[in-house]
Amino acid sequence: MNCEEYLARDPSLVPIARQEEAVWINSRLLPYDMTKGISELVVSDADIADAAARLVRFAAFFRRAFPETEETQGIIESPLRPIPAMQRALSETYGADIPGRLYLKMDSHLAVAGSIKARGGIYEVLKHAEALAVDAGLITVRDDYAKFAEMKDFFSKYMIQVGSTGNLALSIGVVGAALGFRVRVHMSADAKQWKKELLRARGVEVVEYDDDFARAVREGRRASAVDPMSYFVDDERSRDLFMGYTVAGARLQNQLEEMNIPVDADHPLVVYIPAGIGGSPGGVSYGLRRIYGDDVHAFFVEPATCPSVLLGIATQAFEGVSVHDFGISGRTEADGLAVPCPSGFVTRLMTNQAAGIFTAIDAKLYDYLRLLDESEGIRIEPSSCAAFVGPLNLLRLPAAQAYCAAHGLTPQRLAASTQIAWATGGGFVPNEMWTAYLATYQ
Numbered sequence: 001m002n003c004e005e006y007l008a009r010d011p012s013l014v015p016i017a018r019q020e021e022a023v024w025i026n027s028r029l030l031p032y033d034m035t036k037g038i039s040e041l042v043v044s045d046a047d048i049a050d051a052a053a054r055l056v057r058f059a060a061f062f063r064r065a066f067p068e069t070e071e072t073q074g075i076i077e078s079p080l081r082p083i084p085a086m087q088r089a090l091s092e093t094y095g096a097d098i099p100g101r102l103y104l105k106m107d108s109h110l111a112v113a114g115s116i117k118a119r120g121g122i123y124e125v126l127k128h129a130e131a132l133a134v135d136a137g138l139i140t141v142r143d144d145y146a147k148f149a150e151m152k153d154f155f156s157k158y159m160i161q162v163g164s165t166g167n168l169a170l171s172i173g174v175v176g177a178a179l180g181f182r183v184r185v186h187m188s189a190d191a192k193q194w195k196k197e198l199l200r201a202r203g204v205e206v207v208e209y210d211d212d213f214a215r216a217v218r219e220g221r222r223a224s225a226v227d228p229m230s231y232f233v234d235d236e237r238s239r240d241l242f243m244g245y246t247v248a249g250a251r252l253q254n255q256l257e258e259m260n261i262p263v264d265a266d267h268p269l270v271v272y273i274p275a276g277i278g279g280s281p282g283g284v285s286y287g288l289r290r291i292y293g294d295d296v297h298a299f300f301v302e303p304a305t306c307p308s309v310l311l312g313i314a315t316q317a318f319e320g321v322s323v324h325d326f327g328i329s330g331r332t333e334a335d336g337l338a339v340p341c342p343s344g345f346v347t348r349l350m351t352n353q354a355a356g357i358f359t360a361i362d363a364k365l366y367d368y369l370r371l372l373d374e375s376e377g378i379r380i381e382p383s384s385c386a387a388f389v390g391p392l393n394l395l396r397l398p399a400a401q402a403y404c405a406a407h408g409l410t411p412q413r414l415a416a417s418t419q420i421a422w423a424t425g426g427g428f429v430p431n432e433m434w435t436a437y438l439a440t441y442q
């Protein structure tokens with residue numbers, strides 16, 4: 001089908017094709033009980049527990065190699081912060097009613113990688129390193145994983161490659177280099193210069209393309225395939241990346257419990273997570289659904305100029321659709337979200353699980369960035385700022401209001417809700433870039 005046919009079949013895509021600030025509500029969302037059995041086959045609770053256990057094993061390595069993780073005993077996890085001043089500032093500035101309490105999940109400040117990619121990207125590198133070391137008889141899963149800090153000679157025979165718009169390369173480059181791997185990253189034209197420089201400073205080989213993410217991945221996959229010592233982290237297809245992201249579900253549950261924040265039918269949880277290829281928001285919301293079922297409402301957020309996950313799910317063409325098919329450029333200031341074709345795995349798996357997808361206008365990202373800085377003294381990168389369009393528009397856009405009405409999100413329940421804007425990046429942004437970001441008006 002072409003764009004006109006898709007639009008005729010699903011008129012809710014018309015504002016998306018016009019690249020407006022909009023919401024697309026997922027009419028294929030099913031009650032959790034109906035998706036539970038099928039998804040258990042694809043990614044089970046045991047699989048998620050296995051991934052969580054692997055991260056616990058590697059905690060000793062992180063304490064050794066990254067002393068900044070000492071505070072959290074070698075576990076890479078981010079704070080969940082109430083942001084009442086930002087909630088007020090958003091309401092006043094945009095005349096929006098934002099019910100419940102608004103929180104910021106600060107994956108922007110995750111140790112080691114400074115973005116949500118610290119969940120998936122690092123996890124996949126660890127899993128690969130563990131498999132190589134166990135195969136070579138250098139370690140068993142019962143040993144002290146601090147030993148991984150002393151295997152640089154062994155890992156220097158191996159290479160890891162990845163295609164990235166920036167942050168995935170950062171997470172893989174930093175942890176890969178710390179283990180001793182040779183790392184080559186294939187960067188799309190959207191990648192910010194400072195990210196390339198930071199990687200080169202860590203000894204990572206950076207290959208640049210004057211083209212989009214899809215091309216960078218294709219070239220990286222090809223380069224890796226011809227080298228038997230090379231492993232490719234494939235953001236378009238990887239299940240391991242996804243597994244790393246799912247662990248966030250149980251981690252967030254612990255935080256909510258520690259903070260005495262209830263989640264149940266009368267205290268719903270609404271999350272808004274920026275999406276590029278879909279892996280990180282998909283994995284996180286999948287992990288949350290396994291825990292909270294229908295009490296969590298998982299919305300993604302994409303740039304109005306690059307709504308690829310939205311189109312992948314809405315058209316059911318999955319990885320077979322590109323934003324270009326809708327005459328949309330795919331170019332955006334939100335470099336972390338500049339992915340023209342979505343993940344086939346995630347768009348299929350989330351078809352019956354995602355609540356919907358909000359789109360954000362580039363020009364407003366810098367306004368949100370300044371507002372958060374002024375109100376809360378927190379800085380997150382433009383891609384992350386897209387998350388704020390969710391709480392702003394939940395009660396403003398008629399389609400989102402209709403979602404609330406249809407899913408038991410009554411005014412009373414919304415008043416008792418926890419809303420989380422998921423901050424996905426920003427921890428590594430250098431000072432001179434903040435100066436530039438804070439002064440950007442579009």
Ligand SMILES: *Cc1c(COP(=O)(O)O)cnc(C)c1O
Nearest residue numbers: 167276277278279280336424425
């Ligand atoms: C990568 C990234 C995302 C989206 O993750 P995907 O797995 O590509 O969907 C969101 N925000 C930032 C800052 C990112 O770097």
